[in-house]
Amino acid sequence: MNNSRIKNITKEVLSDNWYTLNKYTYDYQKDDGSWETQEREAYDRGNGAAILLYNKKKGSVVLTKQFRMPTYVNGNEDGMMVEVCAGLLDGLNPEECVKKEVEEETGYQIDKVRKVFESYMSPGSVTEILHFFVGEYEAGMKVNEGGGAADETENIEVLEMPFTTAMTMISNGEIKDSKSIMLLQYAQIHGLVESQQH
Known part of the structure; x- marks a missing residue:
């Protein structure tokens, strides 16, 4: 993982009952150069x-x-x-x-x-x-x-x-x-x- 437009990533496990649901909070640099905080959930069930x-x-x-x-x-x-x-x-x-x-x-x-x-x-x-x-x-x-x-x-x-x-x-x-x-x-x-x- 190497994207200079993303920093300060934190991860919170919301559920690991079957597979794993994580909540990610991070700062994302927009095209105008400013930064905004974003939140996304990602479900990890493997490949x-x-x-x-x-x-x-x-x-x-x-x-x-x-x-x-x-x-x-x-x-x-x-x-x-x-x-x-x-x-x-x-x-x-x-x-x-x-x-x-x-x-x-x-x-x-x-x-x-x-x-x-x-x-x-x-x-x-x-x-x-x-x-x-x-x-x-x-x-x-x-x-x-x-x-x-x-x-x-x-x-x-x-x-x-x-x-x-x-x-x-x-x-x-x-x-x-x-x-x-x-x-x-x-x-x-x-x-x-x-x-x-x-």
Whole structure:
């Protein structure tokens, strides 16, 4: 951290019940050279990784479906979200994390993944950086049913669908998760998955 326009930073922990919510007070130098005191809250839940599993020959992708309470309280009627596979790093490097999450959530054991970009997902309030990956899967890589880690109460449904169906689900609002939209659009832009519509 090296910004000469910020000084006198103080941090107050507001909550550390699940992850950590901090309140930062600091002086910020405006464009006219004057200083003003600002306050911001930042939620620190660690960094994460997300991956789009795709099968180029079948023209298909593997997504997950699970209940997300924050979306339920903000207008998502049943609280269910269709998403790419993702998880927090929890001490692993991003590549190790996505491979572990893929096996836990989807039941596929993949050995080759490719990082395509990283992003701050909600830079106004959350510290998280998300590392984005893509990886090819095939039926022979399925080693268990998936569904999430038993101790994490995830209850994940595994969805395999045509890539074209997933793109339609973005258009009609069935997929509203930002990381999933970003990876599916990346796949579309870079031609990772062949359309099976002939």
